[in-house]
Amino acid sequence: NAGVTQTPKFRILKIGQSMTLQCTQDMNHNYMYWYRQDPGMGLKLIYYSVGAGITDKGEVPNGYNVSRSTTEDFPLRLELAAPSQTSVYFCASSPGLAGAETQYFGPGTRLLVL
């Protein structure tokens, strides 16, 4: 099993550009999450999904969109990139409820918006 994979590893965007961060897991987990981690800080939940077709907002959803058409994939979309979105983005998955079961994290995508 590859676990949780994320692409790209690193990206530079100009203000106003859009991009999609990809996340795939091969563990057949129902729950998937997107977090952002600002330098020296903890993780903040952007969006999460409890299964294909079901998504919901986390703590900091503004400026992002998600979709979950399959169990395996949970892409994160930035429509109009802003410097405040410079961060490291982690995707994670768990077989059940976060906090009830282990979350498995991907390697992260480092995003720089200039």
Added chain:
Amino acid sequence: GQQVMQIPQYQHVQEGEDFTTYCNSSTTLSNIQWYKQRPGGHPVFLIQLVKSGEVKKQKRLTFQFGEAKKNSSLHITATQTTDVGTYFCAGRLYYSGGGADGLTFGKGTHLIIQP
């Protein structure tokens, strides 16, 4: 809003000294998880505590969950250079956006070890 607070933010220790990080929640937690993140890496699950007053050990690491289930601690005995990284606690709480659950992470404690 509901928060999970972690102290200290940074901790410098000499190799071989002990290290402790503390996690406090403004509300009762159903359980708490601890993660370790190496520099440049991603968070890796260490352990989960569920019961009030629970204590778990992993080699030199000791994890405690408070009686009121509002606080937790991680203690490392005789630190080694491999312990370098950021230690996060994460508690389960509800988000206003929906009915499902999520984890709220503390800001982490950065452990810096001087040889």
